[in-house]
Amino acid sequence: MTTRRTWLIGCALTCLAGTLAGPAAAAPNKNGPCKVPSGAFVLKAGQSREQEVATPVGAINSLASPTVDMATTVGDFYVDLAGRPAGTGGLIPFTLSWDNELSDYDLFINGKTELSEDHPESRVVPVNHCVKVSVKVDVFVGLPIDKLSLKSAGRSSAR
Numbered sequence: 001m002t003t004r005r006t007w008l009i010g011c012a013l014t015c016l017a018g019t020l021a022g023p024a025a026a027a028p029n030k031n032g033p034c035k036v037p038s039g040a041f042v043l044k045a046g047q048s049r050e051q052e053v054a055t056p057v058g059a060i061n062s063l064a065s066p067t068v069d070m071a072t073t074v075g076d077f078y079v080d081l082a083g084r085p086a087g088t089g090g091l092i093p094f095t096l097s098w099d100n101e102l103s104d105y106d107l108f109i110n111g112k113t114e115l116s117e118d119h120p121e122s123r124v125v126p127v128n129h130c131v132k133v134s135v136k137v138d139v140f141v142g143l144p145i146d147k148l149s150l151k152s153a154g155r156s157s158a159r
Contacts, residue, residue: 012027031088034080034130041077041091043154053096053148056105056139071108071136079154081129089126091155092133096121096148104141110134126157 031070036042056072079090097120098106106113107121110133125133137148 004106008020012071017110020061025071029085029086031084031129033082034078036078036130036132037076039075040132041075042080043077043150043152044080044082044133045156048151050152051148052149053137053150055142055144055146055148058139063076071138074135074137074150077133077135078130078154079127079156084129086129089127089128089157091124091149091157093124093153093155094122095151096137097151098146098148100143101143103146104140105146105148106138106140106144108134108138110138125156 023042034042042134044051052075053074054072075091079092081088081090094107094109096105099106101119104119105121106116107123109123109125135150137150
């Protein structure tokens with residue numbers, strides 16, 4: 001009888017404790033995996049990459065073919081924040097550098113540029129999970145022998 005009473009009291013206390021504590025907190029929604037087109041660059045938070053960029057047709061060498069589109073497409077970039085809480089934003093810092101101090105190149109991010117004379121050229125782009133960022137490089141003045149390099153990184157940011 002004592003064992004049964006102890007068991008009933010234990011069950012009653014367990015039920016009461018569960019009622020007072022309330023329902024278990026639901027896990028926050030998480031970002032799913034990033035699905036991107038073939039050939040796109042995917043950056044996970046904390047990951048970086050560096051790549052050589054084809055030299056755009058410059059002001060000096062554009063005289064031979066003035067109708068050529070001057071911007072060189074680098075590619076499409078995505079930040080993959082899979083597993084992080086939904087709504088977590090991201091950042092992609094881009095740094096374009098080149099070996100000829102007399103040249104001047106500019107980044108086009110999603111069709112917009114900040115014309116500057118910076119060397120290297122840097123931009124930080126706020127992004128959402130798995131949203132495309134298109135990058136091109138344009139030239140103000142440059143030589144076809146210039147060597148260009150683009151560094152990029154994926155970061156998460158609280159919004």
